[in-house]
Amino acid sequence: MSVREIRPSKPTQSIVYVSPEMARRVLSKNTHNRPLSELHVSRLMAEMESGRWQYNGDTIRWSVDDELLDGQHRMTALSRMPDDFPPLPFLVVRGLSTESQATMDQGRTRSAGDQLNIDGLTANHGKNLAAAIRVYIDWQSGNFFKDRAHNSVSNTTVVQWAKDHPIELQILESLVGDRIRRVKCKPSVTTAVLLHFHLIDGESARQFAESLISGAELKTDNPIYALRERLERIKTQRLNLPDRDMVAFFVLAWNAWRNHRKMTKFQRPAGGSWTRDSFPEAV
Numbered sequence: 001m002s003v004r005e006i007r008p009s010k011p012t013q014s015i016v017y018v019s020p021e022m023a024r025r026v027l028s029k030n031t032h033n034r035p036l037s038e039l040h041v042s043r044l045m046a047e048m049e050s051g052r053w054q055y056n057g058d059t060i061r062w063s064v065d066d067e068l069l070d071g072q073h074r075m076t077a078l079s080r081m082p083d084d085f086p087p088l089p090f091l092v093v094r095g096l097s098t099e100s101q102a103t104m105d106q107g108r109t110r111s112a113g114d115q116l117n118i119d120g121l122t123a124n125h126g127k128n129l130a131a132a133i134r135v136y137i138d139w140q141s142g143n144f145f146k147d148r149a150h151n152s153v154s155n156t157t158v159v160q161w162a163k164d165h166p167i168e169l170q171i172l173e174s175l176v177g178d179r180i181r182r183v184k185c186k187p188s189v190t191t192a193v194l195l196h197f198h199l200i201d202g203e204s205a206r207q208f209a210e211s212l213i214s215g216a217e218l219k220t221d222n223p224i225y226a227l228r229e230r231l232e233r234i235k236t237q238r239l240n241l242p243d244r245d246m247v248a249f250f251v252l253a254w255n256a257w258r259n260h261r262k263m264t265k266f267q268r269p270a271g272g273s274w275t276r277d278s279f280p281e282a283v
Contacts, residue, residue, distance in 0.1 A: 011095040013059070017087035023079035030068045036076060043154055044077035048088065052156045055089045062094045069096060112155040121162045121169065125176040131188035132172055133158045135243055136195060144244040145276045171198050175209070182213050184231040189243050193250040196282055201258075208254060221262040227253035230266055244274060251280040258283060 047053040060071035113126035134153045143151045183190045197205035211224045218225040256263040269278040
């Protein structure tokens, strides 16, 4: 099928299965779209390659002159697939005026947090839960040590993880809230790390979290005290450290505290940066 096979006098819509070859033909008429975001294209390609891409009713829009008005990134991602990649379904609207493109994309993109709420996976804190899940997936999947531009965690992955891990989601819900914000660290990182600690030893994790939040009766050689001090300095000095470094500090403090070791400072690995091999593992 070619785009020119149908030239409606007024807008029409139908579900069309688009192959990579057809996507390339559509893009050949792409003259008015905005600059490509290669990051967004890479994310869409990863969704398609993994089989996570799903038809959701979002439209691809063509003008009366057969020009692509909306759907540039989706068509580009599909066009880069091999020729034998199976066609994907899209809701295609044909016959729009070229001028209508100016009114497109005025709505806000639905976030993973929105989708968690819509799917009934959480009643509150959808945004915070989604952020924590992203950090946790990044950590556990090894994304901390990969090219982030091509390995970012998609909204679909976040929602699917929540559906597949009801116990972990329940723990996360018990952690998010105003108290967690007392820790001088991004709530998403703090929550993701405390989830992991809960999965190792729930009671110890609760004690660790309480001391970390309150700071009550901590001696200066207590690893939790050292962690609080390090987080305070990072915030005061406005240092922009990656999530990888922040998680590592938490894990080092947890391991020392669990093993009843004294700690007053954190030692980075040789070279100053953690690698997959040198990154600490929570015990």
